[in-house]
Amino acid sequence: MDFLTIIDYLGTFAFAISGIRLASAKRFDWFGAYVVGFVTAVGGGTIRDLLLDVPPFWMQQVSYMVVTAAALGFVIIFGKYVIRLNNTFFIFDAIGLGLFTIVGIEKSIAHDYPIWVSIIMGTLTGAAGGVLRDTLINEVPLIFRKEIYALACVLGGMCYYLCAHLGMADALAQFIGAVCVILARLLAVKYQVSLPVLKGDEGNT
Amino acid sequence: MDFLTIIDYLGTFAFAISGIRLASAKRFDWFGAYVVGFVTAVGGGTIRDLLLDVPPFWMQQVSYMVVTAAALGFVIIFGKYVIRLNNTFFIFDAIGLGLFTIVGIEKSIAHDYPIWVSIIMGTLTGAAGGVLRDTLINEVPLIFRKEIYALACVLGGMCYYLCAHLGMADALAQFIGAVCVILARLLAVKYQVSLPVLKGDEGNT
């Protein structure tokens, strides 16, 4: 099990925890919480794989289901104490976001898509799971209103391309791209950086 | 028209009725009710077919649209009296759940997927239509909070594999698997068997 795999599982774990906790706030049962956690963790990558027309990644190996089960067990066993780990999960979540973004970009490049499609696919991989999660628990998606989230993926994707364009080794460009996503996300939350809110009209089209 | 086809149509009819009735409670018009009924009936199988990368089953023959139209006509004509048939629809729904689960498992096996993927696909075929239905009518998905539903599909799928593993004929294993789903569902509702509810924290991640 190499370093990237460990990061991948940590990110999956953190994403699943965020889904399970929001499901628990809605009084979902264990099965419902598991589904929401799983969709949060793999939903973005699944949409990406459907759009790229490749087999969904989590159907190739059982590990994503196992990691989600571990996340459910963790929340069930440690219950209220989970809240004390908020900062830890937040960091895992940011690391997962960075890794998922780069994974999505790489997969798109491997299928010969242009830069802009790859960045969208990277962003979907990182951020769309959270949108599906919020749809399942019947809430307005958080990432459309709070601190910068999906935009961190876009920024990191652009950094990655800049580095690759400058002739850096692929692994280095990937690393810098992921770090950009993570830093952008951490700084956005620390300094509460949000995008402006639209105030067009009452929207009664 | 063989026995399985009749069961398939009965299940489709029952699923469509459940969508149409929930849509009517939200004051949808006929078209909206038809769409919700259709999505409830074919939505799970459509997600399965997209994930397996095979042509969606309902695009191969018009019968699923016709059965949904019949369900809409039934609700329009019999209106308030439909409620008296609650038990009948509940039984159709359970039978449909059992059949759809086995159909989903068979289709996945035919595409060489491993056991655990097939059971997920069976469960999606049976239960995901109801989740799409609840998303369309803007409610928290019922199956994440009420009596055991999707878990009945998982149990039935496991029974099926156990039987197949023990060397039973395929048709027999399928029959036992479907009966397991149906029994698990009927008993769960009769004895109000639910999974524990998660009480982790306020989920304010």
Next chain:
Amino acid sequence: MDFLTIIDYLGTFAFAISGIRLASAKRFDWFGAYVVGFVTAVGGGTIRDLLLDVPPFWMQQVSYMVVTAAALGFVIIFGKYVIRLNNTFFIFDAIGLGLFTIVGIEKSIAHDYPIWVSIIMGTLTGAAGGVLRDTLINEVPLIFRKEIYALACVLGGMCYYLCAHLGMADALAQFIGAVCVILARLLAVKYQVSLPVLKGDEGNT
């Protein structure tokens, strides 16, 4: 840039505007509004392409993202004055609906699907983006309750087939089909034509 392309962009612009305005009413940030606008504009065609198993159209050229960005800029800059253009946008929206419907039908025919599948695909192309939009902003889909919308696509699709069946040139049949959609939509809103509302029961299945 030919005439059809201009119509396509106008329709995309109008659809994106409708998504962005509804997002602004929910106080989404710029990024959220952009996503909702984009999903409104390309969501229907994306579902169609996934079901037909062809590459999603907006991944082939960047113009749909650019038009959505223009729509976002338009709403940001002109803010409250946008509301005065309600009638203009309504007409663009109807024209987009007609064009998208015919595009969806043509694409399905090109993949050898039968009439009824093609009409569904045309209707999905025109109307499903609005359903995704309403799901993202956590509202009950408008088109299931208000004046005739998706049904206009069905009617236009039928006209198109009738014309083609009568031996008309393809371009003429397409034009008549699109005009039918647009007229049906304009007349439905002008005379407030709605389908009957279902009043079955309380739907507590």
